[in-house]
Amino acid sequence: MLDRTRTLPALLLILPSLALSLWIIGYPIYDVVYTSLHEVNRFGRVRDFAGLANFAKLFADPIFFASLWRTVLWTVTVVGGAILLSVPIAVMLNEDFYGRGIARVIVMLPWAISLAMTAIVWRWSLNGQYGMINATLFQLGILDGPVEWLASFDTAFPIEIAIGILVSIPFTATVLLGGLSSIPADVYEAATIDGATGWQRFRWMTLPLMKPFLQIAIVLNVINVFNSFPIIWVLTQGEPANSTDILVTYLYKLAFRYGRLDTAAAMSLIMFAILLVFTAAYIVLARRSEEKGA
Amino acid sequence: MSRKLKRSILFWLVLGPFAVVALFPYAVMLSTALKPGDEIFVFPPTWLPSRLAFENFVEMWSATGFGTALLNSLLIATAGTVLSLLVAIPAAYALARLRWHGQGLYRQFLLVAQMLSPIVLVIGIFRLMAAMGLVDSQWALVLAYAAFNLAFATWMMSSYFRTIPKEIEEAAWIDGATRMQSLVRVFLPLALPALAVTGIFTFINCWNEFVLALTILRSNEKYPLTLQIFTLVGGAYKINWHHVMAATFAATVPVAVVFALLQRALVRGLSLGSVK
Numbered sequence: 259m260l261d262r263t264r265t266l267p268a269l270l271l272i273l274p275s276l277a278l279s280l281w282i283i284g285y286p287i288y289d290v291v292y293t294s295l296h297e298v299n300r301f302g303r304v305r306d307f308a309g310l311a312n313f314a315k316l317f318a319d320p321i322f323f324a325s326l327w328r329t330v331l332w333t334v335t336v337v338g339g340a341i342l343l344s345v346p347i348a349v350m351l352n353e354d355f356y357g358r359g360i361a362r363v364i365v366m367l368p369w370a371i372s373l374a375m376t377a378i379v380w381r382w383s384l385n386g387q388y389g390m391i392n393a394t395l396f397q398l399g400i401l402d403g404p405v406e407w408l409a410s411f412d413t414a415f416p417i418e419i420a421i422g423i424l425v426s427i428p429f430t431a432t433v434l435l436g437g438l439s440s441i442p443a444d445v446y447e448a449a450t451i452d453g454a455t456g457w458q459r460f461r462w463m464t465l466p467l468m469k470p471f472l473q474i475a476i477v478l479n480v481i482n483v484f485n486s487f488p489i490i491w492v493l494t495q496g497e498p499a500n501s502t503d504i505l506v507t508y509l510y511k512l513a514f515r516y517g518r519l520d521t522a523a524a525m526s527l528i529m530f531a532i533l534l535v536f537t538a539a540y541i542v543l544a545r546r547s548e549e550k551g552a
Numbered sequence: 553m554s555r556k557l558k559r560s561i562l563f564w565l566v567l568g569p570f571a572v573v574a575l576f577p578y579a580v581m582l583s584t585a586l587k588p589g590d591e592i593f594v595f596p597p598t599w600l601p602s603r604l605a606f607e608n609f610v611e612m613w614s615a616t617g618f619g620t621a622l623l624n625s626l627l628i629a630t631a632g633t634v635l636s637l638l639v640a641i642p643a644a645y646a647l648a649r650l651r652w653h654g655q656g657l658y659r660q661f662l663l664v665a666q667m668l669s670p671i672v673l674v675i676g677i678f679r680l681m682a683a684m685g686l687v688d689s690q691w692a693l694v695l696a697y698a699a700f701n702l703a704f705a706t707w708m709m710s711s712y713f714r715t716i717p718k719e720i721e722e723a724a725w726i727d728g729a730t731r732m733q734s735l736v737r738v739f740l741p742l743a744l745p746a747l748a749v750t751g752i753f754t755f756i757n758c759w760n761e762f763v764l765a766l767t768i769l770r771s772n773e774k775y776p777l778t779l780q781i782f783t784l785v786g787g788a789y790k791i792n793w794h795h796v797m798a799a800t801f802a803a804t805v806p807v808a809v810v811f812a813l814l815q816r817a818l819v820r821g822l823s824l825g826s827v828k
Contacts, residue, residue, distance in 0.1 A: 268652035271642035275702055278639050279665055282699035286676025293675060302679070343570070350567065356560035363812045364571045370811035371804045372760030374778045378785055379577040379800055382584065382793050390580050393597045404595070424573060485669035488762045492782065506671045513675050514767065522675055529672050537667040541660065 290530070293523035300517040312524040321500050322525065325508040328415070329484065332504050335419045336486075337479045340426035341472065347427065348434035349464065369428035377492035380421055384408055384493075411501040414494050418502065421489055426482070430475050437471030438464070470547035477540040481533060505529055581804075584797035585609070592794050605794070612798040620773055621780035622803075628690050628776055629758035632697030636754050637747060639698065640705035645735070647706065648713035666703035670696060671763045678767055688770040696768075697758040704757075705750050712746030713739075749818060759807065777803045 294312050297305040316322050351362055368376065383391050386406035395401040408414045441464070449459050487506045490496060496503030496511065503511070509529070513522035579599070584592065585608055587601040612618060647655065670677060677696060678687070686692035720742065724734035740747075765779045775783065781803065784796050811818070 263652060264650045265652040265654070268646040268650045268655070271646035271650075272658060274639045275643040275706060278695075278699050279661075279702060282677070282680070282695055283665060283668060283673065286673040286680050289676040289679050290673060293679070302682070346566065347570070350563045353559065353563070355556060355563050357564065361563070361567055361571070363815055364567075364574055366815050367574055367808060367812065370756065370808045372762065372778050374760075374762040374782055375800050375804050376577060378781060378796065379581055381785065382797065383577070383580045385793075387595050388593055388597050388793075390583065390597060390599065393599075396596055427570075481667055481669075485671055487671050491762075492785075509671070510674065510763075510767075513678075519675055526672055526675055533667055533672060534664075537664055540667070541663055544663070 287530075290523045290526045293520060294527050296520060298518075298520040298523075302517075302519055308520065312520045315521050316524050316528075319521075321503065321508060324500070325503045325505050328502070329504040329506075332415075332419060332422070333480055333483050336422035336426060336483045337476060339419070339423035340430045340479060341476060343423065344427050344430035344434055344475070345468075345472075348431045348438055349460070351431065351435060352438040365431055366428045368425045373425060373486070373488035374492055376425060377421065377489045380417075381408070381493050384417065408494050409498065411498070415502050418490055418493055421493075422483060422486065425489070426479055429482070430479060433475040433478070434468065434471055437468050441467050470543070473543045474540070474547070477536060477543060481536050481540070484529075484533065484536070578805075578808075581797045581801040584794055585801045587794055589792070589794050592792075608794050608798045609802065612795040612802070615792070615795055616784055616799050617772065617780060618777075618799055618802065621775055621777045624690065624774060625759055625776035625778070628693050628697070629755050631694040632701070632758040633751050633754045635694060635698035636701045636705050637751055640702055640709060640750075641740075641747070643702075643706045644709035644713055645739075647710040649718070662703040662706055666707065668700070670700055670761075674763060674767055677764065681768055687768060688774065690769070690774055692768045693758075693761075693764055693776075696764050697754075697761060701754045701757055705754055708750045708753070709743070709746050712749075713743060716742050752814065752818060756807070756811075 293304065295308060295310075297308045297311070299305055347365055351358065351365065355361075383389050384407040386392060386404045386409070389407075391407070392401060392404050396404075405413070407417055445463060446459060449463060454462075485506060487510070490502060490504060490507050491510070494502045496507040500508070505525070506529075509522055509525050512518050512525065583599050583601070586604045586606070587608075588603065588605040589608070591598075591601055646652070647658070681687050681689075681692040681696075684692075686695075716739065721734050721739055724738045725731070729737070759776075760778065762778050762782070765776055766782070769775055769779060772780070772783070777799075781796060781799050784799070785791050
């Protein structure tokens with residue numbers, strides 16, 4: 259009874275979801291394309307057809323390229339750092355040890371809190387005169403005077419990356435833990451009997467078995483981190499002098515602060531294209547791991 | 553020394569620095585939130601206040617409009633979650649239980665929809681809401697949150713639905729129940745854990761959302777918590793950090809406690825739903 263092909267009832271069941279998506283996500287996509295090809299005045303009124311002029315303006319903008327480069331740096335370092343730290347964390351959390359329950363809660367904790375709130379607390383902690391970071395480093399004798407961490411790119415951006423890594427670990431570790439728990443224990447027991455050391459088991463068994471989960475964790479993280487707005491917006495708003503802007507923060511400024519909706523729409527489309535490439539990568543990886551039965 | 557004890561010590565040595573960094577914001581929140589106002593701007597600052605200034609929480613509540621913002625957050629996140637689930641449940645059921653033409657296409661569509669984040673489309677969303685007269689309306693956020701969480705919710709629930717044996721429903725049909733009756737009386741009660749896990753994740757997503765709220769809302773009395781607290785540190789000449797930290801503490805600790813209590817079930821649910 260359940261195996262018959264039932265297209266009409268199924269279409270009725272998915273209709274609400276299609277309608278809502280087309281309305282709230284589909285129309286904005288169309289609108290961004292339309293806006294990017296027109297001139298828009300400061301008050302958001304669409305004027306004449308502009309062809310590719312908005313794209314030309316964007317490509318003549320050095321801040322756009324600087325933001326693009328920083329987005330690459332931001333995404334690669336945050337995702338790389340999150341993966342490098344999450345692998346050992348997930349492996350440890352998968353083993354039995356005293357206090358594992360507490361360790362799991364601590365690792366997952368940053369997930370429960372909005373990025374904006376986390377960033378607000380870090381901004382206060384990093385305050386040059388009254389922040390607890392300076393106070394603690396000062397008391398430990400590491401600093402001899404207050405440092406304005408967020409006032410220059412050289413300190414602000416690495417700090418933003420570090421916070422980005424910290425908040426990406428819970429999700430990454432969860433995906434990896436899911437993968438680790440799917441590896442049957444008797445595989446390890448057999449290897450141990452055959453005399454494999456801990457490192458050998460990790461290098462030659464855990465890592466290869468984890469590969470599909472690592473790939474999915476990387477792609478999903480790349481998409482999340484590429485889109486991540488609150489950390490940089492709350493900590494530095496892309497300042498000083500646009501030096502910590504990434505694409506998403508610069509897009510927001512272009513659109514809602516500088517009132518250049520048309521150029522911003524062109525930028526949206528370019529980001530959209532970049533995301534589509536990542537999505538295609540994800541679909542290929544997901545299909546491959548499905549075929550393997552993982 | 554037993555092997556487990558040795559391993560525990562080694563693991564905690566490695567996890568220790570991470571735990572310190574992860575817990576640092578809570579320590580800062582608590583320390584600043586309980587300091588009397590005149591001890592905030594003192595150099596060098598100290599961790600421990602001279603006395604516990606619980607009045608900060610009382611002052612903060614009225615000074616920051618905490619109650620209104622809390623209510624707004626609850627309303628927006630609840631409405632967004634309910635709408636998202638209402639639309640996602642039938643779609644997830646169709647994916648898990650029926651065979652139909654275009655199923656593969658619909659899956660791809662969900663995947664692409666899941667990848668899109670509001671920030672990339674923020675201009676289009678803003679112009680859509682403006683055209684519908686929904687700028688500065690909380691309904692705009694409810695609609696957008698429902699739409700952007702839809703793919704995730706459908707995906708999670710359909711993976712769960714597939715684990716519920718078909719035979720239970722078929723037995724209900726044989727006993728004379730209609731498809732609708734068996735869906736509502738037999739299937740949905742069994743799917744309740746899935747609805748709960750999906751609902752909680754959607755709720756947390758809505759509760760924590762920042763960009764759309766920042767773009768669409770204009771009047772302070774409509775702000776949800778995240779935005780309200782952000783405004784406190786945004787423009788003001790002198791930021792009353794003891795109020796801000798009391799507010800972030802009050803806004804985050806309840807969520808963190810709920811998350812910590814449910815963490816095991818949530819994480820298990822998520823890895824069952826999204827990874828498999």
